Every structure is written in structure tokens, then in C-alpha cells.
Amino acid sequence: MSSDDRGSRGGRLGTALLATVLGVGVGLLAAPHTGSETRRTLRKRLDAAREGLEDELEDLEERSRPVRRAVRARAEELSRRGRKRYEEALEALQDEADELEDEDTDEGSSVLGPALMIGAGIAAATYFFTSERTATARERVREAAATVRDEAEARWDRFQERRGNGHFADRGTGTDATGSAPTSN
Numbered sequence: 001m002s003s004d005d006r007g008s009r010g011g012r013l014g015t016a017l018l019a020t021v022l023g024v025g026v027g028l029l030a031a032p033h034t035g036s037e038t039r040r041t042l043r044k045r046l047d048a049a050r051e052g053l054e055d056e057l058e059d060l061e062e063r064s065r066p067v068r069r070a071v072r073a074r075a076e077e078l079s080r081r082g083r084k085r086y087e088e089a090l091e092a093l094q095d096e097a098d099e100l101e102d103e104d105t106d107e108g109s110s111v112l113g114p115a116l117m118i119g120a121g122i123a124a125a126t127y128f129f130t131s132e133r134t135a136t137a138r139e140r141v142r143e144a145a146a147t148v149r150d151e152a153e154a155r156w157d158r159f160q161e162r163r164g165n166g167h168f169a170d171r172g173t174g175t176d177a178t179g180s181a182p183t184s185n
Helices: 005-030 035-107 112-130 132-163
Strands: none
Touching: 112 132
């Protein structure tokens, strides 16, 4: 049920209540009997309606008792079946785990552990690279990677300078300091 259905139902209930109050008010003002007679008549009618309603509620409760019992019994039966299937599945899973464990000790190495770790790593990486929640973290990783790359390039250039190779010019074009393509030694 959507919130629109509940809202319109509440609006209809409010309208019905307002109409009832207004109807009672107009009826009391235009009543052919005195106030005390009208109140006595209303009291009798309300008492009769209350008794009828109580009788109907008792009847409804009595008629619904077998249905409630049947629903409760069915729920208990489904619960028992579900518990039994759960225990069977758990036992089968334990048997499979024991068999895998036996195979692992027979082979001397486990394939399941590394496979699960690789799968978890792939799932984490996929989440990291695709989720909007990790955008800030991705940006920090990019910044850190750029810093590491810049530092590595600077160290490489210093290393090349110390060796005297002179291949520390612009990396992006593949040319050396003179502007010509580097030659292999």
C-alpha cells in the first residue's frame, strides 16, 4: 500500500467524521423532541448498537478461532520443515567442507583459499572503481599515485644525471636534451 493510498483513506475518514458531526449537530437543532428525550433515545440506540457490535465481535472471534488455529498449525509445520531443510543443508555443506579439506591435505595445497581471496579482491576493486561512495577515496589514490610517480621520475632523472647518460630530458616525447630521438648504446 502506497503512502498516497493511506493519505486518501485518512482524508476520506476525516471527511466522513466531519459529515457525521455536522449531521448530528443539524439533527439536534432540528429535532422534534426535547433535548432530554432525544438524549434518552440516542442513549438507547447507542446501547443497542454497542450490544449488537459486541455480539458480532464475539461471533467473529468464535468463527475465526478455527482459522487462527489452522494458520498457527501451518506456520509451525512450515517452521519445522524449514528447520529440517536448514539442518540438512548445513550438514551437506559441512560434509562438502570436510571433503574439500580432505582433498586439500591429500594434494598438499589449497585452491579454494586463493580463489576466494582473488574473488574478494576483484569484488573489492570493482566496488572501489565503480561506487559513488568511494569517489573521494579514488581521488586520494590518484593524487597519491601522481605524487609517487613524480617522485620516482625525479629520482630516475637524478640517477641518470649521476650516471652521465643524459637521458633525463622530456619523457613524454621520447627525445633527449638536444631534441633528437635517443639512440641505443
